[in-house]
Amino acid sequence: MLIEIDGRRCIGCGRCVDDCVGANLRIEDGMAQVKGRCILCGHCVAVCPTEAVSIPSYDMGEVEPAAPLGAIDASTMLRVIKSRRSVRDYRAQAVEREKLDMILQAGRYTATAKNAQACRFVVVQGGLAELKNLVWDGIDGLLDLPAAEKPRWAKVYKPFSRNRLAEPPVDFLFRNAPAVVFVAAERADDAGLAAQNMELVAASLGLGMLYDGYLCRAADELPAVKAFLEAEEKPLQVCMLLGYPALSYPRTAPRLPGDFVVK
Ligand SMILES: Cc1cc2nc3c(=O)[nH]c(=O)nc-3n(C[C@H](O)[C@H](O)[C@H](O)COP(=O)(O)O)c2cc1C
CATH class of the missing domain: 3.40.109.10 (NADH Oxidase)
Structure with a gap:
């Protein structure tokens, strides 16, 4: 199985269904079900609030709480x-x-x-x-x-x-x-x-x-x-x-004026 849903953890909230780029998931009997092929992007793992989704072929042990947006100033x-x-x-x-x-x-x-x-x-x-x-x-x-x-x-x-x-x-x-x-x-x-x-x-x-x-x-x-x-x-x-650099730069380097289009 490409994606596994843990029936004891899934609360059927549908967040994985809404976020799936390949429309590969659906809710059935109050629980997420996997339909077919997908690109294994891992969004379903990342978005699930109850850690119910896993991808056995990936290194699940490395999944960790995400850094909040704006974590770096x-x-x-x-x-x-x-x-x-x-x-x-x-x-x-x-x-x-x-x-x-x-x-x-x-x-x-x-x-x-x-x-x-x-x-x-x-x-x-x-x-x-x-x-x-x-x-x-x-x-x-x-x-x-x-x-x-x-x-x-x-x-x-x-x-x-x-x-x-x-x-x-x-x-x-x-x-x-x-x-x-x-x-x-x-x-x-x-x-x-x-x-x-x-x-x-x-x-x-x-x-x-x-x-x-x-x-x-x-x-x-x-x-x-x-x-x-x-x-x-x-x-x-x-x-x-x-x-390791052998020299340091006390200033930033200049650039051409930006070639930007903002509409
Ligand atoms: C795709 C690419 C290839 C580059 N190849 C070389 C290279 O072969 N030799 C070199 O001295 N610098 C190379 N550079 C560095 C650029 O010359 C350098 O990014 C540019 O002069 C601006 O300096 P900065 O990176 O310190 O801002 C390369 C940069 C890029 C993006």
């Missing part, structure tokens, strides 16, 4: 969003496992189209040296090809490859971050939304991130890297460097 929230910066210099300090777990949970609990929940989140920290080798070997191998065989995308990476071996070395792809996070997904919007929530939780943990489009592109193009990341089945949509 809006001006603090907006200031945190304005204060978030792309971090391109990191302290030589590993990210604790508990913090990585919280960041992963932020991605996992983000909305997905049709509730697909099909993002794969890959964190590389212990295996970072191996990842770097695979990426740079892959890029350098392509750059060594005769001009006619060299993929167009790889040509852009030529100065990055040179600068990484210069003195002092500058690794434009990995910077000096202790960890890298990838999100693989069919839909770019699913991955992007998850990444943004992950970044905000990272910020609340004192961590910084960099959306790394160049590393994402290279990783997605290189089969050995995709295999290492165990992400061969879906495109890599987002890549983020992660770590």
Whole structure:
């Protein structure tokens, strides 16, 4: 059964019926009944006042009382969003496992189209040296090809490859971050939304991130890297460097005037 109703707890109030996006529930004999297929969004679990609904295939042990709307002060929230910066210099300090777990949970609990929940989140920290080798070997191998065989995308990476071996070395792809996070997904919007929530939780943990489009592109193009990341089945949509920032910004960064339409 996709959804289970506990007959001892259900009071037949119909809140789950009213809130069901798929019209998958009805009240019969004073109790909620499940009709058929649904997207397992979990609203029936969340809205039930008596904890009568469960979805056995989900981790029900993680369900907890919801934070009230307005739990985070809006001006603090907006200031945190304005204060978030792309971090391109990191302290030589590993990210604790508990913090990585919280960041992963932020991605996992983000909305997905049709509730697909099909993002794969890959964190590389212990295996970072191996990842770097695979990426740079892959890029350098392509750059060594005769001009006619060299993929167009790889040509852009030529100065990055040179600068990484210069003195002092500058690794434009990995910077000096202790960890890298990838999100693989069919839909770019699913991955992007998850990444943004992950970044905000990272910020609340004192961590910084960099959306790394160049590393994402290279990783997605290189089969050995995709295999290492165990992400061969879906495109890599987002890549983020992660770590403790080595610098702080005393002010927010300015932006263009907002391009808003409010009617
Ligand atoms: C999708 C995406 C890809 C990005 N790729 C890179 C990148 O490859 N390298 C880099 O240094 N910055 C990258 N950035 C960071 C942007 O340059 C940065 O967000 C912008 O300059 C504004 O700075 P802020 O994030 O501190 O507000 C990327 C940002 C986004 C959203």
